[in-house]
């Protein structure tokens with residue numbers, strides 16, 4: 618019997634690898650077209666100094682060293698685990714393909730690495746990159762994590778995502794055509810969004826060939842443009858109860874075969890300004906599970922194909 622009334626990442630990994638599987642967050646030393654001036658220099662309004670990869674290892678270390686460090690941190694807890702090398706910081710397909718190949722292959726060559734998860738933008742998947750991903754997918758498990766954040770084009774402009782829903786959709790279909798599973802990143806609590814807007818984003822994902830989703834709480838981090846909006850009172854973060862209520866609705870609406878890779882967000886306590894309740898991740902998840910049980914909610918209960 619499933620542990621939770623939704624398809625959790627833990628269970629999904631267990632079904633694939635037959636054991637505990639953990640992710641090691643890496644910084645491949647890439648940048649982002651939304652930060653380096655190609656599209657803009659400001660980046661997304663919430664993007665941190667570390668390119669939204671605040672828990673990734675130090676980019677000055679080699680990929681091998683980063684993997685070793687990440688593994689050492691978890692090995693005591695899960696001595697028999699295998700690992701997914703998660704290229705998290707900035708845009709991890711934004712480099713010449715020979716550079717990407719070298720970084721990905723270095724990660725894959727490390728002991729106990731069972732696959733790669735690559736976070737990127739939907740507008741950074743050229744044909745050469747897709748060819749490389751397809752080639753690697755014949756040797757190992759690969760996931761591509763695409764930042765959607767919202768399906769509301771007005772919000773996407775406001776947060777300076779830098780591409781349309783159409784580009785996102787095209788990339789999902791290109792990855793689907795080469796059988797690479799896609800994990801969509803969604804942010805709950807973006808500026809000016811109502812719960813109805815967030816549910817529309819879930820509906821948008823439901824109609825695409827997407828295999829996973831990360832539902833993340835909007836965090837206000839220092840040195841971001843969102844910080845100014847927050848300090849001026851223009852942006853008000855979600856309260857814990859509001860977030861939990863929206864999460865319950867999103868889980869109920871989500872297509873039942875989509876794996877939920879994340880249900881909160883990991884704010885770095887050194888740079889997180891708000892909401893501070895999110896630092897108590899265990900408490901948030903416990904409250905969510907309690908609420909799901911009380912309301913008898915299961916993933917897909919209100920999914921309408």
Ligand code: SF4
Nearest residue numbers: 649651660661664707
């Ligand atoms: S796409 Fe990612 S790395 Fe680039 S600006 Fe946005 S959040 Fe930052």
